[in-house]
Amino acid sequence: MSKVRASIVIVNWKTPKLLAAALRSLLSDSAVAGFEIWVVDNDSGDGSVEMLKRDFPSVITIANTENVGFGRACNQVIPQCTGDYVILVNPDTVAGPNAVGTMVAFMDANPQCGAVGPKVLNPDGTLQLSCRRSFPDLWASFFRLSYLSFLFPKHPLVARYNVTYADPDEEIEVDALSGAFMLVRKSVVDKIGLLDEDIFMFGEDIDWCWRVKQAGWQVRYLPTAVVHHYHGASSRFRRIGSTINLHKGMEVFYRKHMAKNYWPIFNLLVYAAIWCRAGVFIVLSYLQRFFPEKKQAGVFEDMDENPDHAVTSSGGTVSGGGRNNQN
DSSP states (O other), X not given: OOOOOEEEEEEESSOHHHHHHHHHHHXXXXXXXXXXXXXXXXXXXXXXXXXXXXXXTTSEEEEOSXXXXXXXXXXXXXXXXXXXXXXXXXXXXXXXXXXXXHHHHHHHHOTTEEEEEEEEXXXXXXXXXXXXXXXOOHHHHHHHHTTHHHHSTTOTTTTTTTTTTSOTTSOEEOSBOOTTEEEEXXXXXXXXXXXXXXXXXXXXXXXXHHHHXXXXXXXXXXXXXXXXXXXXXXXXXXXXXXXXXXXXXXXXHHHHHTGGGSOHHHHHXXXXXXXXXXXXXXXXXXXXXXSOOOOOOGGGTTTTTOTTEEEOTTSOEEESOOOOOOO
């Protein structure tokens, strides 16, 4: 039996059409033929599990009886992964041609690299800034939250959180990647540990990247691999809860990795700022209920009308079900 090169891990909650499109885009990559694919469904109750068993029999499916969050769901699977690499993939992504194969080949050629992420694009083709980031230390956070980084996007100091001063087509070392699509060496995972289950959703990616770099490995952004990301496909079902989870992730990351460098009174101010920001976004989320949701453009625009056709990052389509070989 041939060795599994990589293990793809997807956590799904109430996104069956997008999940099917994500799987089709992955299976269109010839490199994936030697991979194993795991999908953990967090009690979607919308036919996602049935769809997986019917249309993608080669996918290893785990059906939870409750929504346990992203990190905990991933951790159910990662210890069982047999591949050299673990690839976290969101169900609301569409991988471009050979994106996964390109990332695996890069890691094979760069043994000093512990994690790599692709160029992640919004549905309209613009760069999703979270795919290459610096760690949110106090200055980086200040420049971003004060919007100075948006006013001076090319300044290396002011704009360093989202690295907007760098060419998006340049392969560079970064601090953190987007958990929407991220590849990590399994040997590195075995050393640094699993995802932090104190983070229900949002922030576990940057925490993992922190631990990768602390262990002496590089984290790199690879623009030759391209992925489109719908962003927020699941969180739109519970906007306020997602806002709370996002800011809880911020608090956990700061408490774990940065609070020890500052006085307790200063840390209290930081925590207060995080939750004041959360309060503002909760109010905005509530007000959004009174406005119609804007339809996503680009590669996902025809998902409702044509759920069986996933548009790839190159503009073509990938249709049909998964591989027929049973695990």
